[in-house]
Amino acid sequence: MTDRSSTVAVVVLFPDLLGTYGDGGNGLVLHRRLQWRGIASDLLEVPSGSPVPETAQLYLLGGGEDAPQTEAARELGTDGPLHRAVEAGAVVLAVCAGMQICGVSFPDNQGRPQEGLGLLDCVTVKTDEPRAVGELLVDADDRFGLPPLTGFENHGGRTRPGPSATTLGGVRAGVGNGDGTEGVLADHGDGRGKVLGTYLHGPALARNPALADVLLAWALGMAPADLAPLPEADAEADALRAVRLSAATRGNLDGVAHRTWRDRLTRRS
Ligand code: GLN
Numbered sequence: 001m002t003d004r005s006s007t008v009a010v011v012v013l014f015p016d017l018l019g020t021y022g023d024g025g026n027g028l029v030l031h032r033r034l035q036w037r038g039i040a041s042d043l044l045e046v047p048s049g050s051p052v053p054e055t056a057q058l059y060l061l062g063g064g065e066d067a068p069q070t071e072a073a074r075e076l077g078t079d080g081p082l083h084r085a086v087e088a089g090a091v092v093l094a095v096c097a098g099m100q101i102c103g104v105s106f107p108d109n110q111g112r113p114q115e116g117l118g119l120l121d122c123v124t125v126k127t128d129e130p131r132a133v134g135e136l137l138v139d140a141d142d143r144f145g146l147p148p149l150t151g152f153e154n155h156g157g158r159t160r161p162g163p164s165a166t167t168l169g170g171v172r173a174g175v176g177n178g179d180g181t182e183g184v185l186a187d188h189g190d191g192r193g194k195v196l197g198t199y200l201h202g203p204a205l206a207r208n209p210a211l212a213d214v215l216l217a218w219a220l221g222m223a224p225a226d227l228a229p230l231p232e233a234d235a236e237a238d239a240l241r242a243v244r245l246s247a248a249t250r251g252n253l254d255g256v257a258h259r260t261w262r263d264r265l266t267r268r269s
Helices: 025-036 066-076 081-087 097-102 209-220 231-250 255-268
Strands: 008-013 041-046 058-061 091-095 105-107 113-115 122-126 132-140 149-155 157-161 169-173 184-187 194-198
Touching: 008 025, 025 041, 025 058, 025 209, 025 231, 058 097, 058 209, 066 097, 066 105, 066 113, 091 097, 091 209, 097 122, 097 157, 097 194, 132 231, 149 231, 169 231, 209 231
Parallel strands: 008 041, 008 058, 058 091, 091 194, 105 122
Antiparallel strands: 105 113, 122 157, 132 149, 132 169, 184 194
């Protein structure tokens, strides 16, 4: 049923609902890294209300506000084209609101639990903790073979990974899932796809090209080390990474600093 021809299709889902944080850039990063390696790739933006293709290899869901993310979840359903794509081996990167809706349940704009897509074993809740806003620095679990991951986060929800979930890693600076872990991974196994959720905005793949290559390797059924290196492109990303890693490590851009800054502004207005 799946058209796994030589062109790799990268689909950015619902940028009109889940495009608040520039996460659509993740699609562009995947598309370009394929092209730079001489692998034919199509980049498709699929707005809400349009048919969702079932035969792409890579899907991206970005971050958004509580109401639009509820709408996106309703439209994607619990057994729709995205589920069939994952069943057929597709890889999904879901950022923040995207991750929350991929889970079992997530809060709507009134804090009421809504049914998620069920692609990730996690539940997102609202707590009385302050909104997580600021730099996020993550030590990825060893099995990913990744350097520290950098991004920013901006979310009210806290995500509880379930028993069958594994996480992306541990939080060195910032909040992430809210329990010291960051991200949720579902490996559907046996030729079926993988779904990776994360709170890393940025867009995460521009800041962390090695993570982009992990996703590409999953989608292409190969090891990341077997992908051709891209030293020229990655030199630029390395320079950005060095700045962001240092900012997050110094802690002057973490959630607490941002909250203090925001409180000062709020008091003034
Ligand atoms: N609306 C969700 C929350 O605040 C997700 C926010 C986001 O995607 N950045 O938790």
